Amino acid sequence: MSKKIFLTQLKKEGKLFPAEGRHISDDELINLTVKELNRLLKGLTRDEVVKLKQRRRTLKNRGYAANCREKRLSQKEILESEKDKLKNEVDRLQRENDVVKMELSALRSKCQAMDRFATLHDIRVLPPPIIVSSASHENSVIVKTEPLSLTMSDAMSVS
Amino acid sequence: MSKKIFLTQLKKEGKLFPAEGRHISDDELINLTVKELNRLLKGLTRDEVVKLKQRRRTLKNRGYAANCREKRLSQKEILESEKDKLKNEVDRLQRENDVVKMELSALRSKCQAMDRFATLHDIRVLPPPIIVSSASHENSVIVKTEPLSLTMSDAMSVS
């Protein structure tokens, strides 16, 4: 899109339509206090007063409109940036979620492996063995075991 | 905010300003094809032609402007709904994250407990005991153990 050059821009800057009998620029007129305006209005015809006041009002409205447009734009930008922020948050959480799920999965494997290992090797909870005979035969001892035994999980009350 | 009743609404509906010499309503004029318009323009003065065409253009522009505003509004609504959707997604992921983290934490506890339990009870990996004597004395057997033994974690190569 090429740059737009509005005739209204020139008009706005007071470079067009020198205005019959205008003695004050748009910029000046718009920035007068009511007091100053009234002073300026002294000695003007009723028609001139009305026209000048109307011009001031229109100029003010022009500013309000510009304001309004800018506000609309900035609110849109705010909305978009909030949306972007949320999108990033979603990504972050999604990634974090993936990581935690992988950790969970890995840990589950480890736990299952431990359970399986314990089962496979029949690791059971036994009361401390009671030495029956202290006379050992090549690394061997005579022990007494209780018939009661539990799996590790049972003993820990762990699922 | 109370309902706004614009004079321009009446003007738009052609109920105000009966228009000097107008023989066609806004609605009709705006919906003419170019062909129909040209037929209508026959026999009018150059000035009347220009004015009628200008009126048509203005009416069309009025519609375009309304269009433009509506589009602006709907895009804003889309933005907001997308934002809401993302916000919900963030909430959902956050909750899911919390759940998974709790699970992970619980499982970690379980694993640690198993490790501690194994250590506490000195559960070690031993080769299958070798029965030295089948003659048992009240629930006791004579077994031979190897001096080699590993912790459960070591044996599983698990951290």
Next chain:
DNA sequence: GTGATAAGTTAGCAT
């Protein structure tokens, strides 16, 4: 009167 905003008008661009 001042400021805001919806609707309408105008200017300018693009197709």
Next chain:
DNA sequence: ATGCTAACTTATCAC
């Protein structure tokens, strides 16, 4: 010619 959109103007409302 048609459609769109930024800027402007007008009509209205709230304060």
